[in-house]
Amino acid sequence: MTAPQTQIDSPDDAAPRQRNRLTRSRIVDAALAIVRAEGLSALTMRRVAADLKAGVMSLYRHVADRDDLLVGMMDEVALGIEPPKPQTEDREEIVAIMMAFHREFRRDHWLVHVLLFEGRGSLNVLPLFDRLFAAMTRLGCGPAECIELHSLLLHYAYGESLSYQTKDTRLAVRQNWDSAAFADFPAAMAVNAAAKDWPYDEFERNIRRIVTRIIAQVSVG
Secondary structure, three states: OOOOOOOOOOHHHHHHHHHHOOOHHHHHHHHHHHHHHHOHHHOOHHHHHHHHOOOHHHHOOOOOOHHHHHHHHHHHHHHOOOOOOOOOOHHHHHHHHHHHHHHHHHHOOHHHHHHHHHOOOOHHHHHHHHHHHHHHHHOOOOHHHHHHHHHHHHHHHHHHHHHHHOHHHHHHHHHHOOHHHHOOOHHHHHHHHHHOOOOOOOHHHHHHHHHHHHHHHHHHO
C-alpha cells in the first residue's frame, strides 16, 4: 500500500489566498473607500466585510469594533497630511498648519463629524499640533491662551468645512429669496445683494485675521 500523497498548493493556488488575506490595513482601506464614496452613514462592519468578500466576524480579529475602525481610518488619513514647510514668521506658521488641516477637511469631510460627534482622533497629528503650540508660545501665548486659540481656530475650521459641504443648498435658497422680503431691512438687503457673488472660500484670509487679532490682544495684555 502506498502512503497517501500530501497535496501541495501550487503557486497559482496560493496567490489568490494571499491576495484575499485580511489585514488591518486592508480593512481600513476598504472602510475609507466606502466613506469617501458614500459618506459616514454607509460605514458598517457588515458592509466592509461584504466589500472584502469576508465574514463579518473575521474582521474582529483585526479591529475591535467600529470605533477602533474609525481610529484606524483617522490614523491613515493623518499620516497622509502633507506637513507644510516651516515658516520663518510664527503667525504664518500657524496659518500654514491650519491650511493643511483645512485641505484635509475638504478632502475627507467625514473627519469633522467623527471629531465633533464621535469623539475620535489620531495621535498622528501630534507633530503638527506641536508646531502649532510652539508658534503660539513664541508669540507670547501662555498654556491657557494656546488652548483657547487652538480651540477657536479648529472650531472655525470645523464650521467652515460643514458650511462648505452645504454650499450648493445655501446658494439655491438665497437665489429663491424674494427681494421684497428685505424691503424693510435695508442693511440686510445690501449685504444679501453683495453676498450673491461671494466665493465662499475665505478660509485662509479669516484664519489670518483671527490669529492677528488674538495675538494683538495677547501682546497688549
